[in-house]
Amino acid sequence: MTTRWLSSDQQRAWRSFLLGTTLLMERLDRDLRDKHDLSLPEYEILVRLSESPEWALRMAELADAVKNSRSRITHTIARLERTGLVERRQCPSDGRGVFAHLTDAGYRKLSDAAHEHVESVRQALVDVVADDDLVAIGRAFEAVADTLETGTPDPVLSAKVTHSSAEAAQPA
Amino acid sequence: MTTRWLSSDQQRAWRSFLLGTTLLMERLDRDLRDKHDLSLPEYEILVRLSESPEWALRMAELADAVKNSRSRITHTIARLERTGLVERRQCPSDGRGVFAHLTDAGYRKLSDAAHEHVESVRQALVDVVADDDLVAIGRAFEAVADTLETGTPDPVLSAKVTHSSAEAAQPA
DNA sequence: CTCAAGTAGTTGAAGATTCAACTGATAGGC
DNA sequence: GCCTATCAGTTGAATCTTCAACTACTTGAG
Numbered sequence: 001m002t003t004r005w006l007s008s009d010q011q012r013a014w015r016s017f018l019l020g021t022t023l024l025m026e027r028l029d030r031d032l033r034d035k036h037d038l039s040l041p042e043y044e045i046l047v048r049l050s051e052s053p054e055w056a057l058r059m060a061e062l063a064d065a066v067k068n069s070r071s072r073i074t075h076t077i078a079r080l081e082r083t084g085l086v087e088r089r090q091c092p093s094d095g096r097g098v099f100a101h102l103t104d105a106g107y108r109k110l111s112d113a114a115h116e117h118v119e120s121v122r123q124a125l126v127d128v129v130a131d132d133d134l135v136a137i138g139r140a141f142e143a144v145a146d147t148l149e150t151g152t153p154d155p156v157l158s159a160k161v162t163h164s165s166a167e168a169a170q171p172a
Numbered sequence: 173m174t175t176r177w178l179s180s181d182q183q184r185a186w187r188s189f190l191l192g193t194t195l196l197m198e199r200l201d202r203d204l205r206d207k208h209d210l211s212l213p214e215y216e217i218l219v220r221l222s223e224s225p226e227w228a229l230r231m232a233e234l235a236d237a238v239k240n241s242r243s244r245i246t247h248t249i250a251r252l253e254r255t256g257l258v259e260r261r262q263c264p265s266d267g268r269g270v271f272a273h274l275t276d277a278g279y280r281k282l283s284d285a286a287h288e289h290v291e292s293v294r295q296a297l298v299d300v301v302a303d304d305d306l307v308a309i310g311r312a313f314e315a316v317a318d319t320l321e322t323g324t325p326d327p328v329l330s331a332k333v334t335h336s337s338a339e340a341a342q343p344a
Numbered sequence: 345c346t347c348a349a350g351t352a353g354t355t356g357a358a359g360a361t362t363c364a365a366c367t368g369a370t371a372g373g374c
Numbered sequence: 375g376c377c378t379a380t381c382a383g384t385t386g387a388a389t390c391t392t393c394a395a396c397t398a399c400t401t402g403a404g
Contacts, residue, residue: 058382059382059383059384060381060382060383070382070383070384071383071384071385073383074383074384074385075384075385078384091382094381094382095382096381096382096383097382097383098382098383098384
């Protein structure tokens with residue numbers, strides 16, 4: 001089949017998205033690093049742990065939750081353990097299992113960081129974008145996530161007529 | 173001032189966005205690596221070069237275009253040079269300057285990769301999302317990029333009434 | 345002209361991520 | 375019970391990114 005390039009509108013939207021998210025993520029990461037000595041990925045790990053019963057999650061569950069490889073989680077948790085924000089605990093029921101457990105210091109660090117982080121998210125995204133557009137973003141990326149996680153688009157969400165599409169357009 | 177947490181709708185949208193983009197970028201990167209031995213950042217560099225007059229760009233311009241640090245561009249171009257996709261050329265008018273120049277092999281590699289890459293972008297995003305939502309995404313991240321690049325939101329784009337906002341909500 | 349300040353790019357070490365190989369434990373099948 | 379396949383997590387090397395110097399060149403003030 002011949003390649004269906006993007007229409008120039010689609011192309012523009014895609015490029016804006018790429019640029020915007022790049023800058024957005026970089027900003028959030030930098031703010032966290034500068035003010036709290038946390039990377040964005042580390043922050044996300046602390047969030048997941050703080051939301052879990054007992055402040056603990058099995059390594060693999062944590063890896064899944066933040067979409068990291070298991071190896072990466074092992075390395076990152078090792079770092080967070082060194083700085084005292086997280087503790088490793090043997091799983092009693094499964095000899096192979098390990099829990100990552102948020103410490104009090106970790107919870108305090110997260111609580112501190114959360115204020116400024118949310119403020120960053122607002123300043124860079126939420127307060128800059130129309131309410132409807134934020135809703136659209138939520139809806140759209142929910143569909144994207146469903147598609148990529150299940151292999152097929154969620155049939156309920158994808159009630160979209162795929163009547164595409166223009167020719168024209170460059171390769172990127 | 174007391175922290176303005178996100179409303180639960182905003183929170184849900186934000187989390188969907190985080191998850192969706194994480195999976196999306198990972199997928200695009202993986203597809204390029206598996207099929208063309210290119211990372212997404214490398215692909216983006218080749219795209220910029222291919223769109224430039226003479227297929228060449230000064231190192232700093234290139235760094236700006238793809239939002240990489242200068243150091244990172246130096247390293248990445250060194251790698252791309254080793255694989256023969258890019259050449260370095262001294263700038264005649266400025267003794268400090270260096271051009272990164274796309275080679276024929278680089279152009280061929282890019283042309284090959286572009287087909288499947290666009291297909292990936294379609295399958296994972298464009299074809300999965302309502303047309304209006306893609307438009308909203310484009311508009312929204314243009315505003316985000318403007319805000320982050322200039323320090324202030326573009327006054328034209330931000331014709332938004334900032335009448336926020338609910339209480340409630342968790343820290344992330 | 346000369347010098348100080350700034351710009352373009354590079355360098356190498358430190359830190360983070362990926363990858364493939366590995367250890368140790370569990371779960372079935374028989 | 376035992377043996378194999380699988381699962382959970384770790385390890386260390388290779389790769390990529392960041393960070394803080396550093397070199398070399400250009401610019402502009404005087």
